[in-house]
Amino acid sequence: MRTFSAIAGSAAFFIAAPGVVAGLVPWLLTDRWRLPWSRLPGLVPIGGLLIVAAVAVLLHAFARFALEGLGTPAPVAPTEKLVIGGIYRHVRNPMYIAVLSIILGQALLFLSWTLAAYAVIAAAVMTSFVRFYEEPTLARRYGSEYETYRRAVPGWLPRLTPWRG
Structure with a gap:
């Protein structure tokens, strides 16, 4: 039963958090995605691929x-x-x-400077949240296990080889 609750709760949070930040807000900022598609060659497929890859990582x-x-x-x-x-x-x-990548993918797809600016603001909010709330909370909750993990795995730029801790 715990697994079902975790799946249901995660699904609800998926809609409430990334669904709003990377879906609803960009939809509203682009007037319901009515902006013209980018006229720069290559940006539409790059933006689309970025979105698809980021959604896969997020899921x-x-x-x-x-x-x-x-x-x-x-x-x-x-x-x-x-x-x-x-x-x-x-x-x-x-x-x-992944959420920032989805927003940036949409910025490329629509060549939207508004979405690019929104991505910068969202990144600042997210990094502040991680630094001032999430990391201290995880350190208190998981102690030395988290500290070992935090020292070995970077926060924002992925390591090429997986950590085997």
Whole structure:
């Protein structure tokens, strides 16, 4: 039953957080995606590929929280175990990176400076949240296990080889 609750909670949080930040807000900022497609050759497929790849990473990261951690990414329903498998062996913040990549992909798709500026603002908010709330909270909750993981796996630029801690 715990796994089902973790999956349901993660699905709800997926809609509430990345769904709003990378979906609803860009949709509203682009007048319901009515901006013209980019007229620069190559940006439309690059933007589309970035979005597709980022959505795949985001879904993988959410699944890790539910299945490996038996919890959700939501601060109100955290995982029972520290999530360090899968994509988390390469980078500590794949969800944030994926959400920012989705926004940037849309900025390329529509050649929207508004979305590019929004991505910069979202990145500042996310990095502040990680630095001042998430990292201290994880350190308190998981102690030395998190500290070992934090020292070995970068937060924002993925390592090429997976951490085998």
